Amino acid sequence: MKELRSSPWPTDEIGQLFMAGMPGPRLDEGALSLIRDFNLGGVILFARNIEDPLQVARLCLDLQECAAVCGRPPLFLAVDQEGGRVARLREPFTPFPGNSVIAMDEHPVEKALEFGSITAREMKLVGLNMNLAPVVDVRRGEIEKHLAGRSFGMDPQQVALLGRTVVKALQGNGVMAVAKHFPGLGRTSLDPHHHLPRIDVDRDEMEGVNLPPFRAAIEEGVSGIMSSHAVYPALDGDRPATLSPRVLRSLLREEMGFNGLVITDDLEMGAISKQWSVVEGAVSAFEAGADILLICKEQKNVLEAMERIRDGVAERAIPLRRVQESCDRIREAKGRFLLGGKKVSLRAVKEYFGEALA
Numbered sequence: 001m002k003e004l005r006s007s008p009w010p011t012d013e014i015g016q017l018f019m020a021g022m023p024g025p026r027l028d029e030g031a032l033s034l035i036r037d038f039n040l041g042g043v044i045l046f047a048r049n050i051e052d053p054l055q056v057a058r059l060c061l062d063l064q065e066c067a068a069v070c071g072r073p074p075l076f077l078a079v080d081q082e083g084g085r086v087a088r089l090r091e092p093f094t095p096f097p098g099n100s101v102i103a104m105d106e107h108p109v110e111k112a113l114e115f116g117s118i119t120a121r122e123m124k125l126v127g128l129n130m131n132l133a134p135v136v137d138v139r140r141g142e143i144e145k146h147l148a149g150r151s152f153g154m155d156p157q158q159v160a161l162l163g164r165t166v167v168k169a170l171q172g173n174g175v176m177a178v179a180k181h182f183p184g185l186g187r188t189s190l191d192p193h194h195h196l197p198r199i200d201v202d203r204d205e206m207e208g209v210n211l212p213p214f215r216a217a218i219e220e221g222v223s224g225i226m227s228s229h230a231v232y233p234a235l236d237g238d239r240p241a242t243l244s245p246r247v248l249r250s251l252l253r254e255e256m257g258f259n260g261l262v263i264t265d266d267l268e269m270g271a272i273s274k275q276w277s278v279v280e281g282a283v284s285a286f287e288a289g290a291d292i293l294l295i296c297k298e299q300k301n302v303l304e305a306m307e308r309i310r311d312g313v314a315e316r317a318i319p320l321r322r323v324q325e326s327c328d329r330i331r332e333a334k335g336r337f338l339l340g341g342k343k344v345s346l347r348a349v350k351e352y353f354g355e356a357l358a
Contacts, residue, residue, distance in 0.1 A: 013327050014310050015039030017286065019076060019263070021296040025051050027062045030299040035066050035075070038306060041330060042076030042130070044296055047088055053126050054357055056089070057349045060127025064344075073331070074338040076176075076292075078130035081119055084149045092356030094118050099135055103152040103162060112162045116169025116177075123175050125352055127344040129337055130176040132226060132263075136163035136213035138186040146191040156209050160216035167220045176337050178263055179217040180226035182252060183241060184210030192229035192271035196240060203234045215256060223333055224261040225252065227290065229271035239288075240271060243281065248289035261329055263292040268301065279304045287318065291326040 015034070019042035022031045034040040043063055050056055060077050067075050079088045084098020096102075096115045105111045123131060138159050139151040152159040163179060170177040183206060190197040201210065214225065227242040235251060236244040242264050252258050264285045267273070272281040282293045282305035295302045312318035350357060 012039045013323055014306050014313070016041035016073070016327055016330050017291065017293055017309070017323070018042070018302050018306065019044050019078060019292050019294050020299055020302045021046065022049055025049050025055055025059065027059065027066065031063070032066055034299060034302060035063070035072060036070040038303070039072050040075070040302075041073075041292065042078060044078045044132075044294065045088060045128070046079075046296070047090075050088055050090075052357060053092065053122075053349050053353050054346065056128070057126040057344050057346055061344050061346075064127065073334055076130050076334070076338070077128050078132055078178075079123070079128050080132045081123065082133045082135055082150060083115055083119075086150060089122070092353050093122050098149045099152045099162070100149045103158060108158070108162055109165055112165040113169050116166040117173055120170045120173035120175040122352075124173065124341075125344070125349055128175070130178065130224070131170055132178045132180065133170075134163045134166040134177065134179060134217075135181070136160070136179050136217060137181060137184050138209050138213060140187045140209065143186065146193060147185060147188070151186065152213075156212040160213040163213045164216040164220040164222075167217050167222045171221065171223065171337075174337065174341065176223035176333065177217075178224035178226050178261075179214060179222050181228035181230075181265060182214055182225050183228065183232060183235070183247060184214075185228050185230060186210065188230055192265070192269050194270040196271040196275060197230040199230050199232050201232065201234060206232070206234055211256070214252075218256060218258050218260075222260060223337070224263045224292070225258060226263045226265055227285075229265050229269055239284075242267075242272065242290065243276070243284040243288050245288045253289060259329070261291045261333055262289055264290045264294050266294050266296045267305075268295060268297055279308055283308050283312065283318075286326075287322070291329050 015038040080086050083096030102111045135150045137151050138156050139154045152162045167177040187199045188197040229240045229242050231240050236246040241247040267278050267281045278301040
């Protein structure tokens with residue numbers, strides 16, 4: 001892998017700011033190097049990384065063992081397990097129908113609790129410690145197709161109740177929850193995987209509709225909040241939320257009092273990469289207030305972004321205290337959820353899933 005240029009600032013702390021993807025179902029040389037040589041903070045798994053529960057457990061064990069042997073902190077190991085069509089863990093993991101179906105159930109709170117509890121139990125069993133869920137976007141009219149089935153509905157109070165229920169169930173069972181996509185994608189008509197949406201909601205609608213579910217998640221102690229790749233002119237007319245200090249610092253941190261992890265959505269999405277590039281997006285997101293920079297595919301982008309941030313610190317363009325602030329939050333989250341837990345047991349995985357593994 002590419003070597004970072006030397007500078008007075010050690011790479012170690014900066015590596016903790018990044019969560020990266022992997023190409024396949026086994027620990028690859030690129031991920032190993034990111035962990036060993038650059039102190040990578042976390043790994044996100046997708047369908048390409050997942051074959052069955054036993055394989056996921058072995059992969060999580062290998063990743064954490066790599067970090068331990070190299071004298072690194074334990075890794076955030078994340079997955080998008082929302083239920084419905086956004087569920088990286090497929091059967092024999094317990095399937096759930098997704099947020100929209102949960103909200104329409106006769107007993108939606110009980111269903112949300114069941115989803116969060118069982119999902120966390122099975123994730124923790126195989127070594128996954130962070131769920132990039134729940135989606136707490138409040139649907140407004142016809143929702144963009146990439147969000148279809150992923151919203152709890154149009155009532156901000158119901159979305160808030162069900163969202164905080166999932167947060168409580170996940171974290172009560174030892175898995176970090178991440179509410180998304182701040183400050184709300186419920187009005188988007190474009191898919192940020194490909195385009196940069198512009199969401200024209202005034203501040204009154206933002207306060208009355210978009211923000212209540214995030215406030216509820218914060219009250220519930222949610223570990224992380226994921227930013228959206230959309231421009232909100234009422235907050236910042238120039239930059240998407242992921243790159244906006246007005247959104248991440250002024251609104252989320254200062255006004256709403258959130259002290260947990262701010263996590264970007266994938267910086268390789270077209271909404272960011274087409275206009276700013278992945279690396280520029282990572283630097284801008286960090287400067288805006290993000291703690292964890294999510295780059296889901298190309299590991300070279302992770303290295304280049306690490307180098308840019310490190311150079312920015314060395315040149316004093318990025319204050320050292322800014323790195324320390326995020327690293328303090330990351331250490332706190334890892335201390336709360338990743339340290340002192342039981343090691344993944346392959347035997348327990350086999351016993352739980354039984355004949356489904358045959």
